Structure formats: C-alpha cells, structure tokens
Amino acid sequence: MTTTTAPASTTDAAPGTPAGPAMPGKSGRPALPARSFWLHTERYALLIAWLAVIVVFSIALPNTFFTLGNLQNVLGSQAVLLILALGLLFPLTAGEFDLSVASTLSMSSMTVAVLNAQFGLPLLPSLAAALVVGLAVGLINGVLVVVFKIDSFIVTLGSATVMLGLVQWMSNSSSVTGIDSALVQATVGFRGILGMPLQFFYGLVAAAIILVILTSTPIGRRLLFVGRGRQVAELSGLNVNRLRIGAFVGSGLVASIAGIVYAGSLGGADPSSGQSFLLPAFAACYLGATAIVPGRFNAVGTFIAVFFLFTGVVGLQMLGAQSFVQQLFYGGALIVAVALSQAIRRQSAKAPK
Amino acid sequence: MIPSTSTPSERTHQALAPLLTIENLSKTFGGLTALSHVDLDVFPGQIHGLLGENGSGKSTLIKILSGFYTPDAGARAFLRGAPITLPIAPGYFRQLGISFVHQDLGLVPELSVVENLRISSIVAGRGPLINWKKEQAKAAETFARFGLNIDPRETVDRLGDTDRALIAILRAVSELGDHRSLLVLDEPTVFLPKEDTDLLFRVVKELVADGGMSALLVSHDMTEVLEHTDRVTVLRAGEVQAHLNTADTTDDQLVQLIVGRTLRPTKQSTPNSPDTHHAGAVARVDDLVTGHVDGLSFDVAAGEIVGLTGLAGSGFEDALAGIYGAAETTGQLTVRGTRTSLADASPRASLKAGIVYVPADRKTQGGVGELTVEQNVTLPVIGKFRSWFGLNAAGLSRRADEIAESYDIRPRNPGALFSTLSGGNQQKAVLGKWLQDDPQLILLQEPTQGVDIGARSIIFDLLRATAAGGVPIICASSDYDQLAAVCDRVIVLAHGRPHAELTGADLTHEAIAASVITSLTETPALLKESVS
Numbered sequence: 001m002t003t004t005t006a007p008a009s010t011t012d013a014a015p016g017t018p019a020g021p022a023m024p025g026k027s028g029r030p031a032l033p034a035r036s037f038w039l040h041t042e043r044y045a046l047l048i049a050w051l052a053v054i055v056v057f058s059i060a061l062p063n064t065f066f067t068l069g070n071l072q073n074v075l076g077s078q079a080v081l082l083i084l085a086l087g088l089l090f091p092l093t094a095g096e097f098d099l100s101v102a103s104t105l106s107m108s109s110m111t112v113a114v115l116n117a118q119f120g121l122p123l124l125p126s127l128a129a130a131l132v133v134g135l136a137v138g139l140i141n142g143v144l145v146v147v148f149k150i151d152s153f154i155v156t157l158g159s160a161t162v163m164l165g166l167v168q169w170m171s172n173s174s175s176v177t178g179i180d181s182a183l184v185q186a187t188v189g190f191r192g193i194l195g196m197p198l199q200f201f202y203g204l205v206a207a208a209i210i211l212v213i214l215t216s217t218p219i220g221r222r223l224l225f226v227g228r229g230r231q232v233a234e235l236s237g238l239n240v241n242r243l244r245i246g247a248f249v250g251s252g253l254v255a256s257i258a259g260i261v262y263a264g265s266l267g268g269a270d271p272s273s274g275q276s277f278l279l280p281a282f283a284a285c286y287l288g289a290t291a292i293v294p295g296r297f298n299a300v301g302t303f304i305a306v307f308f309l310f311t312g313v314v315g316l317q318m319l320g321a322q323s324f325v326q327q328l329f330y331g332g333a334l335i336v337a338v339a340l341s342q343a344i345r346r347q348s349a350k351a352p353k
Numbered sequence: 354m355i356p357s358t359s360t361p362s363e364r365t366h367q368a369l370a371p372l373l374t375i376e377n378l379s380k381t382f383g384g385l386t387a388l389s390h391v392d393l394d395v396f397p398g399q400i401h402g403l404l405g406e407n408g409s410g411k412s413t414l415i416k417i418l419s420g421f422y423t424p425d426a427g428a429r430a431f432l433r434g435a436p437i438t439l440p441i442a443p444g445y446f447r448q449l450g451i452s453f454v455h456q457d458l459g460l461v462p463e464l465s466v467v468e469n470l471r472i473s474s475i476v477a478g479r480g481p482l483i484n485w486k487k488e489q490a491k492a493a494e495t496f497a498r499f500g501l502n503i504d505p506r507e508t509v510d511r512l513g514d515t516d517r518a519l520i521a522i523l524r525a526v527s528e529l530g531d532h533r534s535l536l537v538l539d540e541p542t543v544f545l546p547k548e549d550t551d552l553l554f555r556v557v558k559e560l561v562a563d564g565g566m567s568a569l570l571v572s573h574d575m576t577e578v579l580e581h582t583d584r585v586t587v588l589r590a591g592e593v594q595a596h597l598n599t600a601d602t603t604d605d606q607l608v609q610l611i612v613g614r615t616l617r618p619t620k621q622s623t624p625n626s627p628d629t630h631h632a633g634a635v636a637r638v639d640d641l642v643t644g645h646v647d648g649l650s651f652d653v654a655a656g657e658i659v660g661l662t663g664l665a666g667s668g669f670e671d672a673l674a675g676i677y678g679a680a681e682t683t684g685q686l687t688v689r690g691t692r693t694s695l696a697d698a699s700p701r702a703s704l705k706a707g708i709v710y711v712p713a714d715r716k717t718q719g720g721v722g723e724l725t726v727e728q729n730v731t732l733p734v735i736g737k738f739r740s741w742f743g744l745n746a747a748g749l750s751r752r753a754d755e756i757a758e759s760y761d762i763r764p765r766n767p768g769a770l771f772s773t774l775s776g777g778n779q780q781k782a783v784l785g786k787w788l789q790d791d792p793q794l795i796l797l798q799e800p801t802q803g804v805d806i807g808a809r810s811i812i813f814d815l816l817r818a819t820a821a822g823g824v825p826i827i828c829a830s831s832d833y834d835q836l837a838a839v840c841d842r843v844i845v846l847a848h849g850r851p852h853a854e855l856t857g858a859d860l861t862h863e864a865i866a867a868s869v870i871t872s873l874t875e876t877p878a879l880l881k882e883s884v885s
Contacts, residue, residue, distance in 0.1 A: 216744050235700050
C-alpha cells in the first residue's frame with residue numbers, strides 16, 4: 001500500500017532532511033521552531049503560576065501571607081499529601097488507577113496508633129507493621145488487577161472501601177491518641193533546620209527518591225512503556241504483569257509511609273480524616289503532569305503542584321474565604337489539570353506532521 | 354428517503370439495462386495512479402465479482418462509492434440510468450440504496466444479535482422507542498426464511514465467524530429498507546471455511562434475487578469469484594483487464610488477467626516433502642498451530658530469508674506472533690539445536706533466546722509515539738545500561754546514536770518523539786530496536802507496510818545484509834514485490850497449511866501472485882500443470 005502513504009514521507013521529514021538523497025544527518029539536532037519555545041513556557045508554567053499566586057497574595061496580604069511563619073506553615077504542613085501523591089505516580093505512570101491510597105494511609109496510621117498506643121507495642125515494630133500493611137494492600141490490589149483482569153479503578157475502589165471498614169473496626173470508629181512522642185518529635189516536633197518540621201524534609205527526600213526511580217532507572221523507564229504502550233512493552237519482552245503489580249506495591253508502600261507521617265503529625269489516628277487526601281493527591285499528580293515534563297506524570301511537577309494548590313488555599317482562606325474553598329480549589333484543579341494534560345498530549349501527538 | 358423504484362414491471366425492464374454504470378473513473382494520489390479510466394456495469398439480480406491483487410485498485414473503487422475518496426474529474430456514474438453526482442457525498446450511498454459489508458463486519462461483540470441488527474437506528478437516535486420483542490420476532494423470522502439457526506437474543510461474541518458475517522450481510526440489506534440497489538461485499542469471507550462460504554453466498558443470492566438488487570463482491574480469491582458470481586471484472590494496476598461472464602471463464606484465464614504476464618512457476622514443490630529439510634538449517638518450526646495456522650512445518654537455513662504469504666485468513670499473518678509466543682500456540686521451535694515447545698513460548702523467553710519479532714503495526718506494537726526515538730530503540734536492552742546511580746544515560750544515548758546512524762534514521766535526532774518520524778523512518782527505528790543485539794532468528798511481519806520507496810529499498814538492503822551475516826529470517830507479507838525482492842524461498846499458505854513453495858526463478862511478483870490467488874482451488878491448477 002505504498003500508493004497512499006508515499007506522499008506523506010516528504011512532508012514528515014524535518015527541515016533539511018528530505019526523503020531523497022540526504023545531507024549527512026550528523027549535522028546535529030534539527031531545530032524545532034516555535035514549538036520548543038512553547039514547550040519551555042509550558043514546562044515552567046506551573047512554577048510561574050505558583051510564583052504569581054505568591055506575589056499576588058503577598059501584595060494583598062503583606063502582614064499575614066508574606067511572613068516567615070506562613071512560609072514555614074505552607075512548606076512544612078504538606079508532607080503527608082506530597083508523599084501520598086508521589087506514591088501515586090507509580091500506578092499512574094503504569095497506566096493504572098489506585099483509588100485506595102487514602103484508605104491505605106488511614107489504615108497505616110491507625111495500625112501505628114492501635115499497636116503502639118493501645119497494645120503498647122514499641123514504636124519501631126508498630127511502624128514496621130504499618131509498612132507491611134501498605135505492602136500487603138498494594139500486592140492484593142496488583143494481583144486482583146493483573147491475575148483476575150479487573151479494571152484497577154474498580155479493584156481499588158473496592159479495596160478502599162473494605163479498608164475503610166477495617167479501619168473503623170480496628171478503631172471502634174473513634175480516634176486513637178497517645179502515640180509515642182518520639183514519632184511526633186520526628187515529624188512535627190523538632191524544628192531545628194530553618195525552623196521547618198522534619199516532615200518537610202521527608203517529603204523532599206521522597207520526591208528525590210521517586211524522581212530518580214522514575215527517570216533514571218530501568219524500572220521507571222519500563223513502567224513508562226507499560227503505561228504508554230502496553231503491547232509494545234509486552235512484545236519488547238517486559239514482564240508487564242510484574243511491573244503492574246510492582247506499581248501497586250509501590251503506591252501501597254509509599255501510602256503507608258505517608259500514613260506514618262500522618263500519625264506523627266497528629267500524635268494519633270482517626271478513622272476518617274485520611275480520606276480527604278485522595279482527591280488532592282490525584283489533583284497534584286495530574287496538575288504536576290502539565291509541568292516540567294509536560295504530558296507525563298513526574299515527581300518535580302507533583303511537588304510544585306502540591307505547594308501551588310496549598311498556597312492558593314491558604315491565601316484564599318486568609319482573604320476570608322470559608323473552608324469549603326479548599327474543596328472547590330482542589331476539585332477544580334483536578335479537572336483543569338486533566339483538561340490541560342489532554343491538550344498537551346494531543347499537541348505533542350500531532351507534532352510536526 | 355427516495356421512494357422505491359423497483360416495481361415488478363420495472364424490474365423486468367432492468368434485467369436488460371445495467372443497475373449501476375461507472376464510466377471513465379480515475380483516481381490519482383499525488384503522482385500515483387490508483388485507478389485509470391475504469392468502466393463498470395453491474396446488472397440487476399447479479400453477483401458481480403471485482404477481482405485483483407493487493408494494490409490493483411479494488412479498495413479505491415469501493416472507497417469512491419462510499420464517498421471516502423473524490424474521483425478525478427471526468428468520471429460519470431449512473432444508477433438505474435439516472436446520473437449520480439460525483440463525488441458521492443459521505444454517507445449519501447444510503448440514499449442511493451448502496452450498503453457495504455467490510456471485512457471487519459462492524460459488529461459490536463458485546464451486544465445481542467438483534468441489537469446489532471438495529472444498530473444504525475440506535476446510533477442515529479431516530480424513531481420512537483424500540484419494541485425489542487417485535488424486533489426479535491422480526492429477526493427470527495428473517496433467519497428462518499434463510500434457513501439459519503441463529504438466536505436473536507444471543508450476544509454476537511458467542512457466535513461463530515460465519516453467523517457473524519451473515520448478520521452483517523442481513524443487516525446491510527435490511528438497513529436499506531425497500532430502497533435497495535447494491536450490496537457491496539468487501540471480502541467478508543476471508544476467515545470462513547469453504548462450506549460456510551457456500552451457505553453465505555446462498556443467502557446473498559436469495560437476497561439479490563428477491564430484493565431487485567445486485568451485489569458487488571470484492572475478492573482476492575479467484576475460486577470464490579468463479580463459483581459464486583455471474584460476472585467478473587478484473588483490475589490490475591488500476592486498469593480494467595476484462596469484463597467477463599463467469600460461466601465462460603477458466604481459472605487460467607483469470608490468473609493471467611490478474612497477474613499480467615503469463616509467467617508461471619516452473620516448479621512448485623509441495624512443502625513438508627523431504628527436500629524442504631535443507632542442509633544447514635539452523636531454525637526449524639514443527640507442527641505450528643496458532644490463529645488460522647493449522648499445522649505448519651518448515652525450516653530456515655543460516656542466512657536464508659523465508660517468506661510466508663497467502664490470502665487473508667490463510668494463516669500467514671498469524672504464524673510469526675505464534676512462533677514468538679505473543680499468541681496462543683502449539684508446536685515446536687528448534688533454533689541452533691535447541692528445541693522448545695511453543696506452548697510455553699513468551700516474548701520474554703523468545704528474546705532471551707535471541708528470537709526477535711518485528712510487528713507490522715508500528716503505532717501500537719512497534720513503538721510508543723509519545724516517547725522519544727532513543728527511549729523506544731533502547732527499551733529491549735535497557736537492563737544492560739546501568740550505572741551506580743540508575744541508568745547509564747551516556748551509554749544509552751550513544752547506543753541510540755549508533756542505531757540512528759547505522760539504520761539511517763532521519764532526522765538523525767534520537768531525542769525526537771517517535772511519532773514525529775515518517776513511516777519509513779519509524780520502521781527503520783523499529784528494525785534497529787530489534788536487530789541491535791545479535792538475534793539468532795528474526796521474525797518480520799510486513800516489514801515495509803506504509804513505507805516510502807526510498808526507505809523500502811534501504812530496509813531491503815538491511816535485511817539482506819543481516820541475513821548475509823548468517824541469521825535466519827522469516828518474513829510474513831502480502832507484498833509480493835517485497836517477497837520477490839528479499840526472499841530466498843516463499844511458502845504460500847492456504848487454510849492454515851502450506852500450499853506451495855517457490856524458489857529461484859519462480860520468485861517473481863507474478864508467480865507468487867498466481868500461486869496465492871489459486872491457493873484455494875481444490876487442486877491447484879498450476880501445480881497440476883507443472884507436475885504433468
């Protein structure tokens with residue numbers, strides 16, 4: 001069928017490289033005019049938007065918003081959401097949903113609280129148990145999705161609800177307090193460095209680790225292919241099923257770490273408040289996917305998105321908005337982010353054709 | 354809706370006048386001629402065959418009828434003597450009373466038979482509530498009239514291929530209501546066994562006989578056309594070779610018209626005979642059963658390129674994915690003395706053993722368009738590029754540069770998105786992706802589909818150079834020029850089994866085409882001739 005496609009080849013080639021007798025191609029990377037400028041703007045648009053939001057609120061609220069205390073508050077309080085969102089990057093990159101991360105977080109924090117505060121188990125074994133919970137949840141999700149070929153959306157919607165029930169059972173539907181103060185100290189108590197709680201640095205470290213895993217390891221690259229071209233990945237000899245299960249185990253484990261940090265920041269656990277992290281985590285991932293590496297879920301973009309969103313919420317609340325503005329903001333951001341990502345994907349898919 | 358014009362009195366009159374007339378129909382794409390001054394008369398009540406090999410212009414003609422393509426100026430068309438405005442506006446074919454059944458049938462497998470039959474009215478959203486009870490009864494009545502045993506409530510995915518094809522045909526006709534003129538059958542039978550094609554054509558004949566309409570059957574398969582049509586038009590390279598009454602036509606005559614010159618295979622050995630066990634064979638496939646392949650054994654010598662071809666549905670398209678372990682398979686594969694059961698094969702295990710499969714579909718199987726050329730070509734070897742930190746980025750980029758250089762991928766920019774490359778360059782990248790790691794056996798599926806001529810000859814050179822290095826290559830393709838250009842031997846499949854094997858002087862486009870189009874005749878005419 002060369003008849004219909006032959007004409008296309010001449011238009012496809014980049015400038016300077018016609019299909020016919022060619023100039024030696026070594027001359028380097030052909031310029032992609034206009035597009036690369038747009039791409040650069042696109043790349044840093046979220047960062048610029050964040051800075052703009054900061055500037056606007058600083059001008060509007062010089063005495064409350066533009067203060068060191070508020071900076072510490074904004075940066076220091078989002079570790080749980082940041083870590084949770086970062087873990088979500090694994091399944092999203094692999095083309096799967098994990099709606100159970102917030103429930104895993106609740107279950108992990110409740111496990112720490114119940115074992116440590118109620119059963120008197122020392123802190124470290126309690127934390128280890130919480131991590132095991134996260135791993136187990138991820139493994140179960142992954143196996144259900146892969147082995148029974150159930151849509152991940154459905155599997156994790158179900159497992160999230162099951163866990164919610166388990167958490168209520170474990171806690172007798174009430175808050176559990178009295179976790180070892182060492183955990184509190186290790187997350188929000190100690191503020192030695194720059195006056196920031198330690199949990200801020202945990203978020204930073206988590207972002208760095210996940211950044212490296214996703215961009216600079218064979219696993220990250222393989223997950224990307226599993227998400228973007230499952231058939232290509234299979235035919236390229238990747239163990240697609242193991243990678244998919246691994247992605248769920250990753251998000252489960254990271255969600256349980258977020259749960260531990262959450263337990264530390266509260267000094268206890270309550271059976272329901274963890275749910276409120278689910279939507280912001282997705283919003284941060286999708287919004288992050290419009291930045292830095294547009295069109296791809298990425299750690300740096302997610303990092304920026306978490307703080308961009310929270311900055312907006314804090315500023316609006318300082319301006320006198322009521323607390324429901326948070327819901328409006330996060331929900332709206334998710335939709336806007338997905339719409340933007342779609343536009344970016346469409347644009348990069350059509351490219352210079 | 355134009356009111357029906359087929360009153361009985363008119364119908365007798367129309368038996369003399371053609372139902373559809375096409376005059377001077379040409380179509381050029383850029384500088385390439387797909388159709389050249391085609392004339393065609395289809396008479397009422399007849400099944401009219403349109404025969405020709407790939408690229409002969411059959412699908413272009415069909416796509417002009419459906420309004421997908423605009424013909425070149427100067428063409429005329431008439432339906433029952435009344436001129437049709439060309440180009441036919443998209444979708445207007447329904448007003449003309451023309452309906453199409455394509456090879457993919459266009460059924461929704463998860464829906465029931467009766468829902469599929471009513472799909473167009475559901476999509477169009479016209480009419481009041483659908484009375485499903487009544488629709489079911491109507492469908493059941495239709496099936497009974499044609500002696501078919503199909504339950505209208507069954508979901509389509511539980512039906513066999515033949516029932517599906519029948520439903521698609523019945524639907525195409527019923528969608529026309531009372532205003533019926535032409536049923537276009539675009540190879541709806543390629544996956545059906547012989548007995549079932551007979552049943553299907555019996556239904557088509559009855560529909561045509563009592564509906565005052567005609568059928569235009571597009572086919573590669575000479576036998577089917579000879580058995581089931583009243584008249585036949587042969588196209589070659591966009592030109593009409595002949596309009597014939599099928600009853601006065603012989604196999605040989607048709608083969609010559611389709612293929613062109615009367616070049617005949619000088620000898621066709623029957624595969625699986627002892628002489629196919631070549632000395633120095635390094636790869637051997639035994640008793641392969643997968644997809645439409647039903648028992649195929651052959652071997653490949655070091656440095657040999659073996660082609661697999663046949664009509665659509667003959668199994669040649671399925672064999673390689675089976676050998677690679679990407680589809681359910683039984684049989685054995687022996688590569689350099691190591692015998693493995695294909696039932697346990699997987700792409701992963703195959704790659705470990707040095708068996709690579711280059712899929713035909715670059716967009717969904719070969720590469721990921723949204724990722725870069727470098728990311729795509731280095732995927733199979735990514736585990737070998739590690740550093741203390743993670744990936745050895747410099748090594749990967751060097752490897753991608755090497756591949757871009759040696760496979761002449763343009764632009765020479767491995768950082769470009771895969772989707773921005775032309776088809777030919779995508780294919781070169783996909784070849785580079787697979788051939789970089791010293792494969793022991795190369796499986797190529799349609800390696801130059803949709804590739805421009807320049808890239809095509811580069812790919813041919815690459816394949817011959819790779820084979821010259823001693824690697825056995827199997828190439829499945831329906832592109833006879835390509836098979837003639839690169840293969841040392843071509844196996845023609847029919848009904849999932851080897852039908853003929855061509856070598857040496859018989860490796861020409863014409864000989865391969867002749868062998869393929871006669872592959873479903875019970876006793877291959879050419880084979881018979883060459884034996885005597």
